[in-house]
Amino acid sequence: MKxxxxxxxxVGAVTGACFAELGNDVVFVDIDPAKLDMIRTGRSPIFEPGLDELLAKNLHRISATTDTALAIRETEATFICVGTPSNPDGSIDLQYIAAASEAIGEVLREKESWHTVVMKSTVVSGTTTGIVRRRLEEASGKEAFRDFGLASNPEFLREGSALTDVFSPDRIVMGVEDPRSREVLETLYATFTCPKLVTAIPVAEMIKYVSNAFLATKISFANEIGNLCKTMGIDTAEVFAGVGLDARINPAFFRSGIGFGGSCFPKDVRALIAQAGAAGLPPKILQSVVAVNEEQPLRLVALLKKHLPDLKGKRIGVLGLAFKPDTDDIRESRAIPIIGELRKEGAGVIAYDPLAIAHFRSLFPEITYASSAAEVLECDAVLIITEWKEFEALDYTGKLVIDGRRVPKAAVGSIYEGVCW
Known part of the structure; x- marks a missing residue:
């Protein structure tokens, strides 16, 4: 398929590369020529393990252009993978979705053959059949589901393991309203043996949000229980190991620590809160999920002050800046509020991350960035914020370590505190 x-x-880089690997011809479209030049030479515009190799392997099936009209005319289906940033109230900004829909619609006005438009970006329920359909129909002069296809196919990607998530998914969700769009998606995913759920488009959109909101809820719940366990001298990991054995509950995402970050969980929970609020149904549980997550990283600083009550002039080392290992993504990283609090307390910060320093420097140009993890250990205290594997190889003997991610080696021979254990 084209x-x-x-x-x-x-989302776009991973989706396109994986569709090419499945034998499809893929045209990448972007307004940034630099990103397209990278793709043409087999390099990914974003960091994800294995993605460069996948693009390079499939260059014979891949092209890249800034010409949206050309790309749509030459293909059978278009996946919308543009950004949906947050508005100040937590709702999603749909300007890029609207612009993409109008651009597609203008081409569909002149295109005679059937074309299916698939929403891959994460949008709240009702967006695809609402503003997207409206903009497509207004620009094309045609009717969705009769003259062109429209569908939702949400992604469930985890940064750092996105390729595995594409090729070995838990499920594939296809939101469709017409048989030809369903056929397009079923053809694309014909070789997959996982459960395939076919729903109405708004249902597919909601599945994505509820999935992320529930996982975020498990994390905040684990942290709230972890905080209680610490006061009682109970190991929260043992508690959740037992709780997770219940088949109704499942152990995944019950890891206490300093909370969740990244481009999905915080944004998606806030968007669902905003949508519920607009419907007159303030979501008390989800509001608490966000509140716990915002408070949790500051507990690391509070624990540090138990050992060093006055942080002014102290050199505090920070291990990890990315929101999780195996990515350079710092969006909603727990390092941001922690370092912000350290700076308020007058501490000097020396930070290290294998991949994320360049991005983080734009937020905190005034702090010192170490060239190795070993340099950080020379500080008055060390905070562990991201559980990179290389931090397991360090010698923490004699160091004051406040651990937000449960790195076992850090407790060996050190003055050690875990945030929830």
């Missing part, structure tokens, strides 16, 4: 991908950010 597919166009609008947007070469995280």
């Amino acid at each position: 597919i166009s991908i609008l947007g070469t950010g995280y």
